[in-house]
Amino acid sequence: MEQYEKDIISIIVPCFNEQESIPLFYKEFNKVTASLKEKVLFEFIFIDDGSKDNTMEEIYKLSDIDDRVHYISFSRNFGKEAAIYAGLKKSTGDYVVMMDADLQDPPALLPEMYNYVKNEDYDSVATRRVTRKGEPPIRSFFARLFYKLMNCISQTDMVDGARDYRLMSRKFVNAILEMSEYNRFSKGLFGWVGFNTKWIEFENVERVAGETKWSFWSLFRYSLEGIVAFSTFPLTLSSFFGLFSCILALVFMIFIIVKRLILGDPVAGWASTVSIVLMIGGIQLMCIGILGMYLSKTYLETKKRPIFIVSKTNIDNEDKS
Incomplete structure (x- = not known):
């Protein structure tokens, strides 16, 4: 045989x-x-x-x-x-x-x-x-949304x-x-x-x-781990928001100057001004948060801490990794 x-x-x-x-x-x-x-x-x-x-x-x-x-x-x-x-x-x-x-x-x-x-x-x-x-x-909906998003923003x-x-x-x-x-x-x-x-x-x-x-919260955090690990699209998106905010602010500035010189209207509208400031501030904080996520991952990588520590095992050649 x-x-x-x-x-x-x-x-x-x-x-x-x-x-x-x-x-x-x-x-x-x-x-x-x-x-x-x-x-x-x-x-x-x-x-x-x-x-x-x-x-x-x-x-x-x-x-x-x-x-x-x-x-x-x-x-x-x-x-x-x-x-x-x-x-x-x-x-x-x-x-x-x-x-x-x-x-x-x-x-x-x-x-x-x-x-x-x-x-x-x-x-x-x-x-x-x-x-x-x-x-x-709701969990199924966000799970499908995550996979669609990852396939759009990542090459993986x-x-x-x-x-x-x-x-x-x-x-x-x-x-x-x-x-x-x-x-x-x-x-x-x-x-x-x-x-x-x-x-x-x-x-x-x-x-x-x-x-x-x-x-749901742990899955949400895990999905963020995946996005940060395999895509730099959030960084690109934060740059886009910053550019968009600058262009929008410039347009408003020109509008206010022209209106003041031609029509002679005083600058008014404190409510709208505060709203714009809050919107731009929110965009800035969001972009800083995105940068912080990538920076935190880099920080953890540079520490070179072990991925796990073994307490007990019956496998030979025990080590840390």
Whole structure:
């Protein structure tokens, strides 16, 4: 019988307060990937992003019964982007999969995803939701607006409804790891590195347990991170506002002078003057705020602080990044 070496797939699972979801995720994953066990070896990398519940206890239980289960526990909450980066750095597989523990990323898609990268000319297989069933309408509206805006102002291709759930070749992962920036926006990084990507569509799946950790405000801040990280358009826009304000002020100045010289009317209209001053002041403050956002990101990058700090892990060669 001909022997061959099996591919290794690293499963990266960022976790934040997912004690209820982890056992369900592990059970469902093993059930749907049984068809791949003759071709593939799996390793799990659970990243506990400073959870306040019993997430780590559930991960410990899995690691005790399954030596494929590895874990990284952060010293505090560093955010999902840091957890993704830590998982990518620690992964050893020929292929790497990122997915959430709440089963909103269907494990049933994994055999199809693996087939595309293994047997066809793809370096990654990404997923996108074609529906947003179960989400508040206002949240769905702004999510779609964000993707449209990013595709207009950025050269990075971002697909509406894109999930972090994707399978990547080692070449793709290494390209992502070369970008060790502190301010990370993975959806943008995946599009920026290029390579040949296959998109798989699926309908929205609700969480199997627990509650979402993403509030409207946190998503709004995350969207600003993406805009600042992958577009300088806000800086261009602030310059346009400044130029427009100067031209408008010049036109008003000429109008007032001509009116005074020709008609002899006294300068009047304090209400309109105050309104114009407030408008121009508001534009100036907004432009200063835009500059401040870019400056703050530069400031954080120059500090060279680690993206994450590991508190506990069962993976060899522990380090900071």
